[in-house]
Amino acid sequence: MGKLTVVITGAGGFLGRACVAEARRRELPVLALYRSTLPADWAGDAGITPLQLDLTATDAADRLRAALPGDCAIIHAAAHLGGDPAAVARDTLSATRxxxxxxxDSAARLVLISSLAVYDTDALSPGEALNEASPLIPLPDTPEQARDAYAGSKRLQEALFLSDAGFEDGWILRPGALWGPGRTWHGMQGFWASKLFVTIGSHGELPLAHVDLCAEIAVEAAHAPTSGPGIVNVFDDDRPTRARFLRAHRRCFGWPRLNVTVPYRAWLALARLLKPVSGHLPGLFRESILRARLMPLRYPNTRMRSAFPGEDVDTFEGLMARAAEDRA
Structure with a gap:
């Protein structure tokens, strides 16, 4: 593996910092783009060149062009993670443009961090496998026209590169629910009702992607040519059910203490019953969002492991225990 510089956008974020750490573990030089706070753990590492840059600023293109090394690969992890249409239009789409x-204008290979959210789960049935051949949500004109603004922004973000002939040897990584030390909970489990947590469904795999696994795949992809573009879903090898996740999280962190499980089909029936007023209700009462987050599916990572051989460093329970130890 050559010593090309790995350029990482969103380097101060949850995944971006993991990508920086993985590149430095491999002794690769890093140009780390961050927007606000310089991570303290970069101090004293001469292999990291931090660049404070807002990709939506008027001078961002000129500043980035001047800083970009001649021999580099780019991991684009910068994005807005919420559902605010204005924020995703600015921090995901404008920044990506x-x-x-x-x-x-460069010769860099690009690795785009996309999301599982681009898949059209309305076209799937419970128990099916979601893989790279599964249908995508229709391409919207604006993010808010999609199932939710985040999914719409990721679909549009992918389209910006897939329409470009120069992206032939680039990669699109579609991680599931990112988790790891400092972020062990996720939004694909259910919802809180005061101190009670309501799990919707106990069967079906959770599409979890440990942050270190995603960083490892991203840095590998930065060096890996593909006759592509290469599109890969990123999921852990050991994917727990919701019931198994709940047991492990409670054992390691002590919460949620109060839990009730509602069958998925029962909640789906309720969502359909409330469809006439669903626009005034939280997302999990809307069928399309419910199916995207909680429908019991299978999430094989066959293509990922074919392109990037390896295995999880531990079982799911072992990784959860490690996250608890890191917190302590």
Whole structure:
């Protein structure tokens, strides 16, 4: 593996920091783009060149072009993680357009961090396998026209690169629910009702992707040519059910203490009953969002392991215990 520089956008975020750590573990030089706070653990590492840069700023393209090394690969992890339409339009799509402008003038391979959210689960049935051949949500004109603004922004973000002939040897990684030390909970389990947690469904795999696994795959992809583009879902090898996740989290962290499980089909029936007023209710009362987050499916990572051989460093319970130890 050559010593090309790994350029990481969103380097101060949950996944971005893991990508920086993985690249430095491999002794690769890093140009780390961050927007606000410089991570303290970068101090004293001469292999990390931090660059405070807002990709939506008017001078962002010129500043990035001037800083970009000649021999580099780019991991684009910067994005808005919420559902606010204005924020995703700015921090995901506008930022990506700036990066794309600079990337097109370079010879860098690009690794785009997309999301499982781009798949159209309305076209699937409980128990089916979701893989790279599964249908995608229709391409919207704006993020808010999709199932939710986050999914719409990721679909549009992918389209920006897939329409470009220069992306032939690039990668699109679609992680599931990212988790790891400092972020062990996720939004695909159910919802809180005061101190009671309501799990919707106990069967079906959770599409978890440990942050260190995703960082490892991203840094590998930065060095890996593909006759592509290469599109890969990123899921852990050991994927727990919701019931198994709940047991492990309670054992390691002590919560949620109060829990009730509602069958998925029962909640789906309720969502359909409330469809006439669903626009005024939280997302899990809307069928499309419910299916995307909680429908029991299977999530094979066959293509990922074919392109990037390896295995989880521990069982799911072992990784959860490690996350608890890191917190302590």
């Amino acid at each position: 700036t990066l794309r402008e600079v990337w097109r």
